Amino acid sequence: MTVRVRMAPSPTGEMHIGNVRTAVFNWLFARKMGGQFILRIEDTDRTRYRPETIRVIMDGLRWLGLDWDEGPGAEELERVGMANAAEYAVGGPYGPYIQSGRLEMYRQVAEELIERGWAYRCNCSPERLAAVRARQRANKEMIMYDRHCRNLPPDAISPDEPHVIRLKVPLSGRTVVHDVIKGDVVFDNSGLDDQVLLKSDGFPTYHLAVVVDDHFMKITHVIRGDDWIPSTPKRIMIYQAMGWEVPVYCHVPLVNGPDGRKLSKRHGATSITEFREQGYLPEALFNFLALLGWAPGGGEQEIFDREELIEEFDLFRVNKASASFSYKKLDWMNGVYIRRLSTDDLFEQLLPFWQRAGLVADPCPPEERERLLAVVPLIRERLRKLSEVVQWTEFLFREVSPPPAEKLVGKKMTPEASLAALRRAREVLAEVTPFTAEAIEPPLRALVEELGLKPGQLFGIIRWATTGQKVAPPLFGTLAIIGREKTLARLAAAERVLEEESDGE
């Protein structure tokens, strides 16, 4: 039997990183076992439905490298109004893969559950249900449907009048969830609610839809967040009522924020789109996510490429406890991946960030490209996220206003000595030919000797004068990229600052 797993996001917004991690586990398991990874769109909540997010979800999964073997086909995607549907269409033998296209199946199963005595019609009004809940809350009773319609005569509610269909949960006995990760979890049936299966708008609730789809799509392993555990016994009842085989359940732990609380916007990025926009590499995020709640046994390796992860992945080793998301560790890992990139590859990754910041034209002119290719090696070891390229290189693109006088005075130096150093540096740099990092270094080092300074004193002053910053990429390469003309002009401007300072006193 081949393994079939699925990811079933609902198109209500961005995909949360916790769900993405669950998708990673599903994908790794499918690839490891040589099975199929299926994408299903769960759009049964018509009030929160936002069709445009289907594309966002698909783009995110693709960017992370989570390709699906079966999923919505072109016709379905067109039906929900997606442009370029063909580009995202995958299809498969068990469609449709968007739940709103499967309504008839859910309705039929719900009716059959009634026939089999496992479900009943209910026409209680929302007001009545709210009143029941309020009363229960006041009396500190268990909050669940009072089963008002459960024992009505079979024909009391006509199929034609508005109503819902509820699951007829046994009043006694127990239901056991056999879970690969948590072990056997036992529930008393008496504590389970008569869950609504089919809503009055004809759409199924999640509980019905997921069971019907998983069954007909031949899903073998349900790998999902452990927040679903409490609703699992109700699903098992539907399987049993229909005489279907129950899939293997694997409830993986949730992902919390660094403070242990639910991961939310205030912690930082939470959606895959945000991580992408902040300049995390998909390989790094994938590596990091795979190791959140799971680790291969034995070794002390932290960096794994995709193939190694597939090779090592073991669903049975997934932790029981929830994990806190550490942005700092992700940043470190992202830096590792950035440093591994070739100059050309890193440049291609960086270009959109320069362009988005308005520093480079789109498309990038060939001569600008040559210049920026030279910048890449200077900053590669300094980047943890691609977006940081802006702060590291901004002075290359914009006019640098001369820094205040105190910044131009070297450590343990007088303003006069600093001014003299600046003047000599400008003279030296005016002569250097060609104006390259290799050619610039020796004369500047000689100047350090000549002036009797420490390297850091002279270079620090020049750095401030030419970049307007205390911290910048390595000086010689930076000057070469700034170019002789601008370098000399910035040095001259800095000299003027010091001259005016001494005049003023």
Add this chain to the structure above:
RNA sequence: GCCCCCAUCGUCUAGUCUGGUCUAGGACACGGGCCUUUCAAGCCCGCGACAAGGGUUCGAAUCCCUUUGGGGGCACCA
């Protein structure tokens, strides 16, 4: 209120199933140092945990119980 899940350094984790090799290993973070033109990167050193209490056992991070602490769920949401 009721139900469920979980518990090793600040964080991610190895070790737990198959008690002894664990004076508990690695990584991130943090502190110090080396290198060094700043910042990084790299290298070295350090800090730092079996939640608590009871058992079982010659021996427990590992098995059992209780407590505490965290998390999750109780919709015509998923």
